[in-house]
Amino acid sequence: MTRSQLIEAVASKSSNFSKKDVEVIVTTLFESIAESLAKGDKIEIRGFGSFKVKSRDGRKGRNPKSGEGIFVDPKKVPFFKAGKELKERVDTIGKE
């Protein structure tokens, strides 16, 4: 499922909004999540999961092509943790 298929799916279930409106909402939604991650905020969506930013320390690394030793700078990585409901719905083993 791509972003446009998601918009399609949501628009087909929604009587109050045009596809264009759903597109604006979906776009703004993910933009808002990204912006608040950039600020270091945590986003929690009940039944779905939470997004937050984790910090990674700098470390000594190696260029795998040349074998040259380099220092990898500390960085931040976006992280998603699935919520309970999502975890349970996804793990269908033994349910069918």
Place this chain on the structure above:
Amino acid sequence: MTKADLVEATYEKVGSSKKDVAEVIDTVFESIKEALEEGDRVKISGFGNFSIRHKRQRRGRNPQTGEEIMIGERKVMTFKASQILKDIVNKDGEQTE
């Protein structure tokens, strides 16, 4: 930030009521869940991909008691952030490329 804040950030852009927008946002997350449930990957360009990974059965250990247990076969969801999102999260300056 919670779903209520997401509604707040969104409803003015479409000039609609918070209640209606909240419903659409619920539908967005519900649709993503439905797709994942069917084993489909969800790719949000510029944001990231949600996908399902099949984990095999493995031997594990209760870290509290040290007791060995069997962790059964299961499916888990993973999120891989897009390069764009990774860059956004790191953009506030103090780091160099």
